[in-house]
Amino acid sequence: GGFTTHSFPPFPGSTYTTISMAVTPTCLAFVSYERELYLLDMESNLELITHDYLGKKNTSAYASISFDQLIQFRNEAREKYGPNDFLQKKMYHVVDDIVKPICAQTNTSYARYLNPNGLHTEAFVTHCWGEPFGQFVESIEAAFKSRFHKPNLWICAFALVQGSGEVVQKQVDVPRLEDSPFVQALKQSKSFVVVRNPNVDIYSRVWCVCEVYFAKKFGFFPKSVDVVGPRSFSHAVSGCMDAESSNPKDKYTILRELMKEKFEVIEEIDGLIRKLRDISH
Incomplete structure (x- = not known):
């Protein structure tokens, strides 16, 4: 038949x-x-x-790495740079030096390089690349230190094919923001992990604001949100409309989406951002 x-x-x-x-x-x-x-x-x-x-399995929700793979990547990066230099390396350094060459060789993301058959997202990690990479991994370890099961992690540096600005932009240039790899992966995740850092207020970055907006929309708050990292920007007063992006088009697309909402929704997102900056863990 x-x-x-x-x-x-x-x-x-x-x-x-x-x-x-x-x-x-x-x-x-x-x-x-x-x-x-x-x-x-x-x-x-x-x-x-x-x-x-x-x-x-070709969807963004399957572009994760395991917790153990992140730890192994950190250990290999520390060995590559040496213990002292490693402390100074930020996320964008390890992407340039380690992730991008693999993406260029394999024509795929680092996550797909490690897991060709895909690994389903369990924890979506929101962060920014100005962070010290070693501290970023330590924060992830802290988030799950008491968990018997360590989740698969969606981290944009590993989930997207890293390369030139054009290569990356092509992956996020979608007709609807809901179709972006970030939002698609977040929608399929079980938890939302906020990783703060001492260098950059993550909510000065518009993609991090976007992720809070959709995390709220998808019902992650309050029970499925983990917050780790230092409270370095607990007194910051900027709101979601003040956030910036390395690509002005991304900022326009995200803020346009937010402006479709009622003013009360924008205020609620700003309130969540203030709490996420200030909350202790």
Whole structure:
């Protein structure tokens, strides 16, 4: 038989409605709305064949690295630079020196280089690149030090293909902000991890503001938010409309999205930003 496009009730073992199916003399195959491919044999044994059907694992939500991979990357970077120089290195240094060459060689992101089949996002990490890289990793360690299960981490430096400005911009230049890799990954995540640093107020950066906006929209506040790093900018008074971006187009796109909201929503985002700057951990 051939594939159909009719809807069917959920099959045993799947909570999802079927959107297409095929029948052979020995088995039945069906695809759920969650793009999972199942096989049901003649003895009613159900098997989930893949979550990757129709390319699901090619989405931004699967461009994560494991907690252990981040620790290993930190250790290798420290060995590369030497203990003293490593302390001075910021995120953009390790991206330029380590991540970009791998992206250029493999034509993929560092996360995909480590995990060719994809790794689903469990914790979305919001931060800025002016931070000391070693302190950034220490903050991540602090966030999950008491967790038995260490989550897979979506970190933009590893999730996007790093290269020239044009290469990066092409990945974030989407018709709707909701379709950006940042927002798509955040939507599929289980937690929102805010990593502050002593050098730069992360909420002076417009993408970090954008991530707070969507984290609120997706229901992460207050129970699924972790805040780590120093309270160095707890007295900062700037709001979301004051945030800057290295690319003016990004700032325009994000602020335009915020300005669609009622004034009360903007005030609420500013209130969340003040709390995130000030909260102790």
